[in-house]
Amino acid sequence: MAAETRPLPLPPAVAPDWALFLDVDGTLLDFADTPGDVHVEPGLVDTLAVLHGRLDGALALVSGRRLMQLDALFAPLQLPAVGLHGLERRDDGHLDIHHRAPALDDVLAAALALTSKYPGALTEDKGTAIALHWRGAPAAEEPIHEFATSALIDLPGYHLQPGNRVIELRPDGAHKGAAVLSLLAKPPFHGRRPVFVGDDLTDEHGFTAVTCHGGFGVLVGRRQPSAARYALHDPMAVRAWLDDAIAITE
Structure with missing residues (x-):
């Protein structure tokens, strides 16, 4: 215990x-x-x-x-x-x-496509970062985490920052x-x-x-x-x- x-x-x-x-x-x-x-x-x-x-x-x-x-x-x-x-x-x-990483545009498009499948989920474009929210769609948590982890392959120099029912793709440092x-x-x-x-x-x-x-x-x-x-x-x-x-x- x-x-x-x-x-x-x-x-x-x-x-x-x-x-x-x-x-x-x-x-x-x-x-x-x-x-x-x-x-x-x-x-x-x-x-x-x-x-x-x-x-x-x-x-x-x-x-x-x-x-x-x-x-x-x-x-x-x-x-x-x-x-x-x-x-x-x-x-x-x-x-x-x-400044914004060029590869972020393709990742953003894929993130928008994913969260559109879960009413209440949201992809937030922060310019130099992307945040994926599931506060309004608890069922989206697992697929969002899987997507964010795989997206790092196309974003060298980025990392995942978990938060309160949100995960962000952000530049290192x-x-x-x-x-x-x-x-x-x-x-x-x-x-x-x-x-x-x-x-x-x-x-x-x-x-x-x-x-x-x-x-x-x-x-x-x-x-x-x-x-x-x-x-x-x-x-x-x-x-x-x-x-x-x-x-x-x-």
């Missing part, structure tokens, strides 16, 4: 010397059947704007979404942000975007931990205590990165094992935690 895992404690209140890195889906926002159906709760944009100011700009979104999607979700706010797990990055007004480290090397993040909040397997790289630099991770949910030190139950709890940070400093 596996040993029982003890629940992680709640995180401390947001401190003014932190560099705060926030995942989006499953962390700030509740999941939806498709990425386009997510809802930004009233007041969240204002909360993020206030915290961004009070942390002297050291607050960034770190997401699997594209930067243009993040900007649309949180408009009119434009925060420092990492998109596509590190393939896109914006800081100090500088935009860094990786790009993950949330590496992206966080690149931001920590520059103002306004440099010299602050880094804290990463996320829910998914893709966020474990972020937890490890901030822990190695004197910070800690906050897991959203109860998934174990995790490199996070603290936990919050769900996105609602994350939003309440951020709101409390504003109330404390007012």
Whole structure:
């Protein structure tokens, strides 16, 4: 019998010397059947704007979404942000975007053909990456995994990144931990205590990165094992935690 895992404690209140890195889906926002159906709760944009100011700009979104999607979700706010797990990055007004692999077009066409057979499944074209979702079609999980594994043959330099009812084909060397480290090397993040909040397997790289630099991770949910030190139950709890940070400093 596996040993029982003890629940992680709640995180401390947001401190003014932190560099705060926030995942989006499953962390700030509740999941939806498709990425386009997510809802930004009233007041969240204002909360993020206030915290961004009070942390002297050291607050960034770190997401699997594209930067243009993040900007649309949180408009009119434009925060420092990492998109596509590190393939896109914006800081100090500088935009860094990786280019699309030519072979990805053929893989995308085959992925679209596969997911069209399973109502509720979705192929998401992320430009330099492809994500295959089965949240709305559980029966598609096995064929999607088989397809993604075989597709790597035609995509040298790519790897599979599993997530919460999604798997992505992504270029090697790009993950949330590496992206966080690149931001920590520059103002306004440099010299602050880094804290990463996320829910998914893709966020474990972020937890490890901030822990190695004197910070800690906050897991959203109860998934174990995790490199996070603290936990919050769900996105609602994350939003309440951020709101409390504003109330404390007012």
